[in-house]
Structures are given as structure tokens and as C-alpha cells.
Amino acid sequence: xxxxxxxxxxxxxxxxxxxxxxxxxxxxxxxxxxxxxxxxxxxxxxxxxxxxxxxxxxxxxxxxxxxxxxxxxxxxxxxxxxxxxxxxxxxxxxxxxxxxxxxxxxxxxxxxxxxxxxxxxxxxxxxxxxxxxxxxxxxxxxxxxxxxxxxxxxxxxxxxxxxxxxxxxxxxxxxxxxxxxxxxxxxxxxxxxxxxxxxxxxxxxxxxxxxxxxxxxxxxxxxxxxxxxxxxxxxxxxxxxxxxxxxxxxxxxxxxxxxxxxxxxxxxxxxxxxxxxxxxxxxxxxxxxxxxxxxxxxxxxxxxxxxxxxxxxxxxxxxxxxxxxxxxxxxxxxxxxxxxxxxxxxxxxxxxxxxxxxxxxxxxxxxxxxxxxxxxx
Amino acid sequence: xxxxxxxxxxxxxxxxxxxxxxxxxxxxxxxxxxxxxxxxxxxxxxxxxxxxxxxxxxxxxxxxxxxxxxxxxxxxxxxxxxxxxxxxxxxxxxxxxxxxxxxxxxxxxxxxxxxxxxxxxxxxxxxxxxxxxxxxxxxxxxxxxxxxxxxxxxxxxxxxxxxxxxxxxxxxxxxxxxxxxxxxxxxxxxxxxxxxxxxxxxxxxxxxxxxxxxxxxxxxxxxxxxxxxxxxxxxxxxxxxxxxxxxxxxxxxxxxxxxxxxxxxxxxxxxxxxxxxxxxxxxxxxxxxxxxxxxxxxxxxxxxxxxxxxxxxxxxxxxxxxxxxxxxxxxxxxxxxxxxxxxxxxxxxxxxxxxxxxxxxxxxxxxxxxxxxxxxxxxxxxxxxxxxxxxxxxxxxxxxxxxxxxxxxxxxxxxxxxxxxxxxxxxxxxxxxxxxxxxxxxxxxxxxxxxxxxxxxxxxxxxxxxxxxxxxxxxxxxxxxxxxxxxxxxxxxxxxxxxxxxxxxxxxxxxxxxxxxxxxxxxxxxxxxxxxxxxxxxxxxxxxxxxxxxxxxxxxxxxxxxx
Numbered sequence: 005x006x007x008x009x010x011x012x013x014x015x016x017x018x019x020x021x022x023x024x025x026x027x028x029x030x031x032x033x034x035x036x037x038x039x040x041x042x043x044x045x046x047x048x049x050x051x052x053x054x055x056x057x058x059x060x061x062x063x064x065x066x067x068x069x070x071x072x073x074x075x076x077x078x079x080x081x082x083x084x085x086x087x088x089x090x091x092x093x094x095x096x097x098x099x100x101x102x103x104x105x106x107x108x109x110x111x112x113x114x115x116x117x118x119x120x121x122x123x124x125x126x127x128x129x130x131x132x133x134x135x136x137x138x139x140x141x142x143x144x145x146x147x148x149x150x151x152x153x154x155x156x157x158x159x160x161x162x163x164x165x166x167x168x169x170x171x172x173x174x175x176x177x178x179x180x181x182x183x184x185x186x187x188x189x190x191x192x193x194x195x196x197x198x199x200x201x202x203x204x205x206x207x208x209x210x211x212x213x214x215x216x217x218x219x220x221x222x223x224x225x226x227x228x229x230x231x232x233x234x235x236x237x238x239x240x241x242x243x244x245x246x247x248x249x250x251x252x253x254x255x256x257x258x259x260x261x262x263x264x265x266x267x268x269x270x271x272x273x274x275x276x277x278x279x280x281x282x283x284x285x286x287x288x289x290x291x292x293x294x295x296x297x298x299x300x301x302x303x304x305x306x307x308x309x310x311x312x313x314x315x316x317x318x319x320x321x322x323x324x325x326x327x328x329x330x331x332x333x334x335x336x337x338x339x340x341x342x343x344x345x346x347x348x349x350x351x352x353x354x355x356x357x358x359x360x361x362x363x364x365x366x367x368x369x370x371x372x373x374x375x376x377x378x379x380x381x
Numbered sequence: 382x383x384x385x386x387x388x389x390x391x392x393x394x395x396x397x398x399x400x401x402x403x404x405x406x407x408x409x410x411x412x413x414x415x416x417x418x419x420x421x422x423x424x425x426x427x428x429x430x431x432x433x434x435x436x437x438x439x440x441x442x443x444x445x446x447x448x449x450x451x452x453x454x455x456x457x458x459x460x461x462x463x464x465x466x467x468x469x470x471x472x473x474x475x476x477x478x479x480x481x482x483x484x485x486x487x488x489x490x491x492x493x494x495x496x497x498x499x500x501x502x503x504x505x506x507x508x509x510x511x512x513x514x515x516x517x518x519x520x521x522x523x524x525x526x527x528x529x530x531x532x533x534x535x536x537x538x539x540x541x542x543x544x545x546x547x548x549x550x551x552x553x554x555x556x557x558x559x560x561x562x563x564x565x566x567x568x569x570x571x572x573x574x575x576x577x578x579x580x581x582x583x584x585x586x587x588x589x590x591x592x593x594x595x596x597x598x599x600x601x602x603x604x605x606x607x608x609x610x611x612x613x614x615x616x617x618x619x620x621x622x623x624x625x626x627x628x629x630x631x632x633x634x635x636x637x638x639x640x641x642x643x644x645x646x647x648x649x650x651x652x653x654x655x656x657x658x659x660x661x662x663x664x665x666x667x668x669x670x671x672x673x674x675x676x677x678x679x680x681x682x683x684x685x686x687x688x689x690x691x692x693x694x695x696x697x698x699x700x701x702x703x704x705x706x707x708x709x710x711x712x713x714x715x716x717x718x719x720x721x722x723x724x725x726x727x728x729x730x731x732x733x734x735x736x737x738x739x740x741x742x743x744x745x746x747x748x749x750x751x752x753x754x755x756x757x758x759x760x761x762x763x764x765x766x767x768x769x770x771x772x773x774x775x776x777x778x779x780x781x782x783x784x785x786x787x788x789x790x791x792x793x794x795x796x797x798x799x800x801x802x803x804x805x806x807x808x809x810x811x812x813x814x815x816x817x818x819x820x821x822x823x824x825x826x827x828x829x830x831x832x833x834x835x836x837x838x839x840x841x842x843x844x845x846x847x848x849x850x851x852x853x854x855x856x857x858x859x860x861x862x863x864x865x866x867x868x869x870x871x872x873x874x875x876x877x878x879x880x881x882x883x884x885x886x887x888x889x890x891x892x893x894x895x896x897x898x899x900x901x902x903x904x905x906x907x908x909x910x911x912x913x914x915x916x917x918x919x920x921x922x923x924x925x926x927x928x929x930x931x932x933x934x935x936x937x938x939x940x941x942x943x944x
Contacts, residue, residue, distance in 0.1 A: 016393040021523050025406050032413045037586045039420045050432055080667035104678060111674035114596040
């Protein structure tokens, strides 16, 4: 006080007081800032400890309430740490409360809208909840966030996840553009081409699927997944010669045996195939009608409905055509087309009355007829 | 020895310049104090509980810390119990803004101890008292005139609150609405300056982070107003339950002996609660944040709403140091969040997330308990910075405020002061208004000894031919008794009982600053004698007013003769 009064003799007391006040403010500011910094650091340490306890610590992963509590404490101590909030959302989701987990993630996204981990976690939750539009939107957000070249692998994995989700929900229309984008992103490796080809096949784009499998086979000619995929794609495209070639080359025939049998039946029974003689063509027509007739008889014996009349009428038509074939003199090409058409109608009627055909020969007739139906002229 | 250099000594600031400069400095200091207070609470919490406290520690820490706080509050810092806002209002309205320099220190220490030891109390009320106390002490240190010292009290309060909440506008409004009690007060400029200075400092230390991380909620559908209206009603009902519970328990506790022990008993109860529901510990903003982000489930929020209400009533009523701002926000957020969850499950129309209801619930409870509806609206607006939430917020606030005012007529801070026998004026009365009770009251008054018998009093009544008299002493008046009451008591065979037994202690009175029209109105309700009692202690009588005194006062004053 003595100093203050002494100074007050030179300048007015209020200036002295204000100077002391300003000095106090400056000191108090730095003291407070240091205290705040120390507190923030210790909060972060505590948060990390709780996070460690929850994720790698002694808490049993099945004990979800304890994990959630630990993670909530971690979040409360360090609210800005996204890792902790993501872990909390995952723990809450694991406890069965998906909507609470979604709310945590949405709140987190408000703070960090460009964080691909948050959008991916949200997309996965929404995918599980069958919210197709929201999930697709979030997946697309993730893809737009992973634009850096360094994130190419991650971007590819997310796009594959999105494609799988879209295909699982029957949305091939949206899956196809993603697949096309993926063709430019995948590395030139057999496995990548195969993954892409399989999804293209599921999306209904057999032509591009075959291209991918062919690329894979160029890199690894013996890859059975590539051979099988190429066979399936060729089969879907109606290229049974190629399908037969690829499918025959698959070492393990467990999954492709049936398809190969159908392919072989098509190749062996098609009367409209190129480079076969007139006699063989007629023989094949007769064989088709005979096979279809057996199926009609078998089906007719099992049903009593009004369809029976239709089946009998078709059977009579087949018998009449067989008589015509036996008599000879008809143009083989016309006979083949009529025969294929009639055999197809017989198989389709049997399908409708008695269920889908099982025998490879019957399925082959349907495929031959279907191809002829779709053919020009 | 030579004299001082005259020009330098003469150089000084004008009063309003000094006041403005001081407002900035006080704003900064109050902001720093509020931040340090919050950090102190955090530090003590860590120190006392650690990372993962044992059961016995949870049970005993609040009790032992409150025991120490109780001793300090009783013998070292007697004026710092509770929130601090009622004391600040008292200082502003009744003591010309004079707050002892010990108060901010005492409040800091006891507040940190009580809130840090787990009591379900807030830090904003104590921050307000600390800021106001610092402002008052600095004003007096700088030899400011008394009216300027008084004006610094809301300045310090606004600065502290702005930093505590990170809401500068709401802090200014709170100072005007609650501390001054007049939204048209001329102190707007200096409170704004202090508030801004405080927030700038606070943000430079803690970063530009809001108190709560809130998503931008939208007002999705007009049908939602129904839900918000229900929330307003729930908020109002909870506010009334909270205020009545708090006041009833506090009244009960005040009657108990050994006031230094009360906080420790409250602490023991809080320890027991914390064993079951640890989430209600301390300020609890981390859980409010989770409710605002729809991160808690319905059952948790409903439980926390009710347990927090009970815990806060216990903590505050037992005389610990801490505020009710934060608990009211906590209870409101949980009530709103729980209702939001229910609406989320049953509403057939598009609606906002439960977090939006938690946000509006905060405002509704604040408006209902603190009775500062404008502050409440702006505070939520400052937290969210979203105009869309304002419409539902205003609907809920209005309903909550109306219900609370209907069933709890006296606002909680005023009611707490009345329990301490302090009556505040409704608004700050200008000093030169028309004549007041002080001008017409008579200071020479006859008081009947409360121990004298009813029969003796009757005899004296007959001798002095009065219709009613005051019973008690000048420092402790017991009430007013009429001759009819004495005759009735005597005829019932209670003539030998002390006269005190006839009075009920609750009598009509006025304060010295009450205007004459109110005096006339109140005098008409009395048997002819109207006590004028101190605002600081309604048991202390300063004078009386009778119809004769009024008639005397109504006579025209004699003008001095000219020339």
C-alpha cells in the first residue's frame, strides 16, 4: 500500500490502480490458460484410459453395458475424439440399440461431415436396417470423400460393398454404373477381374462379365473361378459352344456340373445349329419332340386340371409332326423351326402345370426354344 | 522535498471513462474467474474421486467435503451458501452493490469443494456471485461513488455468466432480467462490454467450442407444436415440483440445529444416490450433451430427470454452495429427451429427433424454475444458433413459465430470500420517486413485550385506548395483535399465556421504499397499524404507519415566507 500511495503522489491513484489491475489480468490470463491446458491434457489421458479399458482392456466384450459406460466416459472426457465416438456407436449397436447408434453417428457427422469412417459406419447400419436410399447416399458420400490417390484400395473396397448392397436389394440399375466405374479402378490382377466379373454377372451384364473373366484368364489361364465365371457368362449370353469349352476346363466340377450338362444337351440337341447335315437336323427335331412328349406324358399323369386338355392337344400336335417327319419330304429348315417351337411350347406348358423342369434335356429344350424365339425372323 | 508534478497528478479519467474501462477489466477478470472456477471443480472432482472410485469413496467423499464446506460456510464465509444469485440481488437492491471482498474467495473455495465433491449443483450461480463480488470490491478499491459500485454488480455478474455459459447475449439479458429486474435498465452498454470481453477471453483459453455440441434441429412439422406444448406443460409441472420441494426441504433444514452439519448430512444422502445413479454427480453437462445428441435411451433419461431433481433439492436445501442453473438445464434436457423418445415411437407424423425435444426441454425448465423466459430463449438460441428451434422453444417456455407462475407465485430466488426474511423490491426504484413509506412512518412506537400475559396486555390496551399494537422488540417483531384477538384469547381461558401465543408471526407489512399508494392499500387491510420492516430482515421493524400518520403526511407543507 505504501508503494501505491507513493506512486499516487506522482500520478493519480486511479492510474496506479488500473495499471495494477491490467497486470493482474495478464498474469491471471496466463495462469488460467496453463490450468486449462493441464486440465485438457488430463481429460485426454483419462479418455484414452477408458477407451483402452473398453476396447483392449479387462472388460468382457459380451458385457456391453460396461463397455458402453467406459466408452461414454471416454467421450465425455474427450468429446472431440471421433475414434471414441465411433467405438461408442459400435458398442451401442452391438448391444442391440441400432437406432441409438445411428443417432450417435449422425451427431458425429454433423461435426465432421467429411469423415468417411462415420459415413461408412452409418451406411452399414442403414444397410442392415434395409434403408436402401439412405445407405446408398452414405456409401456415395464415403466414395466422394475417398478421392485421394492414397485411398484407392479403400475406395475400391467401399464401392464393392455398395455394389453388393445394391445387388442384395435387387437394384441392378444402380449397381451397373458402379461396376463400370470399378472397371477403371481395379488393379490388373486376376482376382480383381474375377470379383468384378462375378458382380457383373449378378447384375445381369453377362457381356462385360465375360470380358472381365477373359481378362482374368489371360493373366491366369488355370483359375477355376475365372473358367467357371467365363462359362456362366457365355451360357447367359447363349454362347453354348464357349460355355461348354470353359465349363469343361474347370477342374472342380462340383458347382458347374449341372450347367455343363445343360450346355452339352443344348449343343447336342439344337436342330438349328450350324454345320450339321439335314438328316442330323431332322433327327434332332425328332429327339426334341420325343423328349418333350415324355415330359408332357409324365406331367399329364400327375394333374387333373383344365391344363390337361392343353397338354393333350400339344401332345397330339407333336405326334402329328413326328408323323410328318417320318413321312419325309418337308423342308428340313422349316421342320426344325416348327419342331423347336412346338417342343418349346410343350416344355413351357409342362413348366406351368407341373413346375420348373429339372432334367438337363428339358432345360436345354427350353433354352433352344427361347433362343429361337428371340432370334430375328 | 519537492512536491508532486502537478500536471500528472491532475491528469485523470472522467468517471464514465473509468467506469467503461473498469467494465472491460471486470469482464475479463470475471471471465477468467468463471473459467478457473470450472477448472477448479474439475480438478477437485479428479482429486476426490479419481478415475474409477470405490463404493466407500463415492459414499463418503461428498459427506466429508461438505463437512469441511459446512465449517467454512458457517464460520468463515457465512454469506456464500447456495447459488449466490439471491445474495447478488440483495447486494444490488439493498446494499448499494456492496459485497465483501471475502465473498468471491469464499464462494470460489466452497463452490469448488461442494460441486467438485459430487453435489448435484451448478457452477453458474456461484460464478455470478464471484463476478459480482469482484466487481464490487474493485469499484470500492478504486473509490468509485456508491451508485457506480452498485452498477458494477450486474456488470461483473454478466461477465461471469457469459464465460460460464459461452452465451454473451443471454448473460446480458440475465443481468438485466434477473439481477436488476428491469429490461430497460441504463446499464445495457457496460454489461454488453463486460460480457463480450469475458467471452473473448474465455474462448481464447478454452477454444471456440460451444458449451454443448448440438446438431441443427429443424422444426419439421406444425403438428410437432403439440408435442412441444406437452413438453411445456411437463416443464411447468417439474418446475413447480422442483421449486416447492426445494423450498419445503430448505425450510425444514433451516429449523434443524447445528447448521454447520447440514451440508454434510446432505452430502451423505448424495453419496448414497451416486452409488446407484452416478450420472447425477456434479454439473453433469456431459450427459446433457449426450441427451441433446439423442445418445441416451428413454429409460435412462426418465430416471436421470427424476433422480437429478431429487438430488439437487437435497444438495441445495442442505446448505451447500452451488447453483440451480445447471441442474435445471439437466432436468429439462432429460425430460425433453424422454418425451422426444416417446414421440419418436408413437407419432404418426414426421418429427424432429429426440435431441430437439431435449433442447427445448432445457429452455422450458430454465424458464419455469429461474423465471427468466427471455434469457432462456436467447440462451438456447446462442447454444444452437438455429432460428428454427425458436418457435417450439417459445411455445414450451411460455407454457412452462405460465404454469410455474400460477402454482409457484414467488420466483425461486425471491422465495429463497424470503425464507431468509429478506424482501426485495420488484424493480429498482429510482431514488427521487414520489414519497415512500420512509417519509410518513413514525419511528417512536410502542412495542408490547411478547412475554407479557394476555390479561396484562388487555389492561394496558384499555389504558392507552388502542385497537392494535406491535408485539416484540425493535430487532425482532413477532406480529400485530388486536384487542379483539386478546379479548377472545382471555375469554377462552388463555389470559395467563404470553401475548406471543396470540400472534402468528405472519403480518401485513411494508418496506421503507414502498410508495405511498401501496402503503394506503396495505393499511386498509390492517386493524389500523402497519409495520414498516427492513428488507434485509423482515423481523426488524423500522417504524409504523397509522391512518393518523398518513393524514399528517397529506397536509400541505408550509412554504417559507418570501422576503
